[in-house]
Amino acid sequence: VVEVESVQLFLDRAAAVGTRLGPESIADVVRLCRALDGLPLALELAAARTSLLSPGQIADRIDDRFSLLTTGGRTAPARQRTLLAAVEWSYDLLSYKEQVVLRRLAVFAGGFDLGLAERVCAVRPVAEAEIVDLLGGLVDKSLVLCDENRTRYRLLETIKRYALERLRQAGEHELLRERHLGVMCELQERLFATEMMDPGVPWPERLRALTASRSLLDDQRAALDWAVESGDVAPGLRLCTVSTALLPLGGNPAEIVGWIERLLSLDVSAVSPEQVAHAKAYLAYGLEARDELSRSLEAAEESLAGLAPDNVFPRCVMHSLVVVVLLRMGRADEAVRHAEEGLAAATRTGDPWNQAAGLAGLSAVALTRGRLREAQRHGEEALARAREHGHRWIMARAAAQLGAVAEARGDLVTAKARYEMAVPWLREVGTDADLARCLAHGGRVAAMLGEFAVARARLAASLALSRETGQRQGVARCLMGLSVLAECEGDLEGALPAAAAAAALRESIGQQHATLRIEELLGRARARLGEGRTAALWSRGRVMGPDDAARRVLEGERRPRGEPPVPVEPVEPVRRPLLTAREQEIAGLLTRGLSNRAIAGELVISPATVARHIANIMEKLGYTSRAQIAVWAAEQASGPSA
Secondary structure, eight states: OHHHHHHHHHHHHHHHTTOOOOGGGHHHHHHHHHHTTTOHHHHHHHHHGGGTSOHHHHHHTGGGHHHHOBOOOTTSOHHHHBHHHHHHHHHHTSOHHHHHHHHHHTTOSSOBOHHHHHHHHOOTTSOGGGHHHHHHHHHHTTSSEEOTTSOOEEOOHHHHHHHHHHHHHTTOHHHHHHHHHHHHHHHHHHHHIIIIISTTOOHHHHHHHHHHHHHTHHHHHHHHHHHHHHTOHHHHHHHHTTOGGGSTTTSOHHHHHHHHHHHHTSOOTTSOHHHHHHHHHHHHHHHHHTTOHHHHHHHHHHHHHHSOTTOHHHHHHHHHHHHHHHHHTTOHHHHHHHHHHHHHHHHHHTOHHHHHHHHHHHHHHHHHTTOHHHHHHHHHHHHHHHHHHOOHHHHHHHHHHHHHHHHHHTOHHHHHHHHHHHHHHHHHHTOHHHHHHHHHHHHHHHHHTTOHHHHHHHHHHHHHHHHHHTOHHHHHHHHHHHHHHHHHTTOHHHHHHHHHHHHHHHHHTTOOOOHHHHHHHHHHHHHHHOHHHHHHHHHHHHHHOHHHHHHHHHTTOOSOTTSOOOOOOOOOOOOSOOOOHHHHHHHHHHTTTOOHHHHHHHHTSOHHHHHHHHHHHHHHHTOOSHHHHHHHHHHHHHSOOO
């Protein structure tokens, strides 16, 4: 309503000076009204300029609002001749201390509360106890706006610009920016500890800390701007490393990377090596979220080399991050050491967050190695530790890991339930990249269960989130899910390009792609479509682009009318990882009822080696006896290979 009234006022005043504005000008008028905060005087002065400038031109120049909005009317009172004079007149009517507080409030980027105003603005000659009454006086004079409960305050942009100039004229600009940066650091450290590190904090309180951190995001950016502008690197890095709102958990991964890189490019000679190493930890965190895997690994390793042994929390975070990066790069053997080291450190310090993260990492490594019982055990322990901490993000991560284990077992119903368990937790904390991952996994499983409408909705939502957050890994994951969906629906010719586009995208970010799944898809395609057609579809998918490949499946685009569909059997999930050649050989020998010693003699290896191989086979297949292995091996020998 207020905006409509402002637009109408502007149109009326423009007409009064002889300017008739048509419908084509309305968008610019709305933009101008917003820029001028809907202030009637400012709108009248702007409308008076329409005899020379269009509304769009005025809006483009509005940053210089105080010099532009001059009426030139000599008969008008001085305070009405310009917007500057009007604001200045209001300012001059304030008491001295009200003037001091108003100009200091200009340091805030957006809204603020009383506590923040007290901590930042209470510098001589204004005492902290005086702020509440002075702020109330400014609200009563309409120079500061507040909500109904007088808990949140803000300055109109016009007033803020004037107050900021007054702050500079008073010689307080640098002092207040430094205080603002310091207060942001202290406040964010306290919120970070409450949300992430303090033991026994109930989830609602942790969530309030996360919400509070995000509500201060604009002020954090303003504080970091000052750290860069002034070269005050240490507090800038300090703020980066304690702001959940800046990390991928709460915000845009590109942002934390940008801030830390800008700060580290300055003179860091006065910054301790420990603090630089701590900053590189969060740089690595952001780089991984941006799919820059090699750079992330390099930064993480530099961080671990520089962090003190007693700086446990960031060290544990780095170990868990390195596990993720190495697994994405196909280096599981290296990942296990980091998972174990991070878990050991977190266990020593009683840190359930990093215990859960370490256990989830061990579960992921075990899953990669095909050790399903071990992966299940670690995943269940991870969820237990995550529940102990209470943060929904780490709980969702553990639940999704259990979903991946269930999917590998071929228990699709349980897998879908675990993925869906994580979704509301991720919605609660508002982490779009993680939500996109979970929706993609759930969509793929729904496709294999024959729930095609659910699968399409989940994958479409995941793809949209991945695009919004710039997550190429997420887009690739969706494409693989869409490939599964297409094949399950009988559209093998849609499945191939989607998988090819996913493989190309993963190669571009240095991530190992799902080789087994793709090889199985290609094998089925060659058997049904022929080598030439399969190769052509695969090549087309690699060059057609992710959006086109996704649209082909999501919109149900099919082959030309009249061309018969290629019948496709339902896709069976990979129920167990393939055994190594030696393990398959030993499993085959068990069908003959041979002992370990007899198998050792036949293969010319030691009985101990045979026993170790049999233990690995049981772990991978989830069996508990030699007889089960023998039955499985006999089934494999009599039917098509899995």
